[in-house]
Amino acid sequence: xxxxxxxxxxxxxxxxxxxxxxxxxxxxxxxxxxxxxxxxxxxxxxxxxxxxxxxxxxxxxxxxxxxxxxxxxxxxxxxxxxxxxxxxxxxxxxxxxxxxxxxxxxxxxxxxxxxxxxxxxxxxxxxxxxxxxxxxxxxxxxxxxxxxxxxxxxxxxxxxxx
Numbered sequence: 590x591x592x593x594x595x596x597x598x599x600x601x602x603x604x605x606x607x608x609x610x611x612x613x614x615x616x617x618x619x620x621x622x623x624x625x626x627x628x629x630x631x632x633x634x635x636x637x638x639x640x641x642x643x644x645x646x647x648x649x650x651x652x653x654x655x656x657x658x659x660x661x662x663x664x665x666x667x668x669x670x671x672x673x674x675x676x677x678x679x680x681x682x683x684x685x686x687x688x689x690x691x692x693x694x695x696x697x698x699x700x701x702x703x704x705x706x707x708x709x710x711x712x713x714x715x716x717x718x719x720x721x722x723x724x725x726x727x728x729x730x731x732x733x734x735x736x737x738x739x740x741x742x743x744x745x746x747x748x749x750x751x
Contacts, residue, residue, distance in 0.1 A: 638744075640734070640742050640743055640744040641741075641743050641744070642743065642744055642745070642746075643735060643743045643744070643745045644745070645745055645746075645747045647667070647745070648665050648666075648667050648668065648671065648733075648735060648745060649664075649665055649666030649667035649668070650663055650664070650665055650666075650733075650745065650747055651663065651664045651665075651666060652731065652747060652749050654749065654751060655709055658725075658751045659711060659712050659713065659720075659722045660709040660710055660711045660712060661678070661709065661710060661712075661729065661749065662706060662707045662708060662709045662710065663676075663706065663707055663731060663747075664705055664706035664707075665697075665699075665705040665706070666705070668699050668703075668705040670737050670738050670739075671699050671705075671735055671736070671737055671738070672698075672699055672736050672737060672738045673696065673697070673698055673699065673735075673736040674696070674697040674699070674733050674734070674735050674736070675694075675695075675696050675697075675733070675734040675736075676694070676695050676696070676697065676707075676731060676732065676733050676734070677692050677693065677694050677731075677732045678692065678693040678694075678695075678710055678729060678730070678731050679691070679692045679693075679729070679730045679731075679732070680692075680712065680723075680725050680726075680727050680728070680729045680730070681725070681726050681727035682712075682723035682724055682725055682726060683724040683726050684724075688726060691712070691723060693710050693712075695707065695710070712725050712729075725751060728748050728749060728750050728751070729748070729749040729750075729751065730746065730747075730748050730749075731746065731747045731748075731749065732744065732745075732746050733745040733746070733747075
């Protein structure tokens with residue numbers, strides 16, 4: 590049985606429209622689902638900037654810069670009610686004439702031993718006893734996230750000039 594050319598053209602047009610509608614509906618559904626998964630805005634999340642602030646003096650923070658100015662350490666002398674400290678040490682360095690941000694991250698658990706200090710944190714990388722130090726071009730910013738034994742969290746910031 591032969592189908593007239595006019596009917597064949599109509600079937601092709603109907604098929605093309607149907608495919609277009611299916612693709613458009615699938616795309617719309619995808620975008621709607623994707624938008625729904627982003628319903629939580631960043632302001633709904635707790636960020637460190639939302640935490641209450643303590644001063645370095647409140648926790649007895651004492652920073653020691655090594656004599657060669659290529660490392661620092663810090664100690665907390667008022668840590669009896671502190672369980673955990675997460676820290677970042679941030680600074681800028683010069684790399685091939687350009688300025689780049691650098692950071693050191695760590696955690697200090699205040700355990701039964703009562704240890705409340707870090708080892709020296711090097712401004713650079715060390716491997717197999719050999720260190721390559723950064724050319725630090727800014728002040729050093731130490732940011733702490735302090736978790737007290739009662740579960741409350743606080744932020745502390747100290748800026749150190751080399």
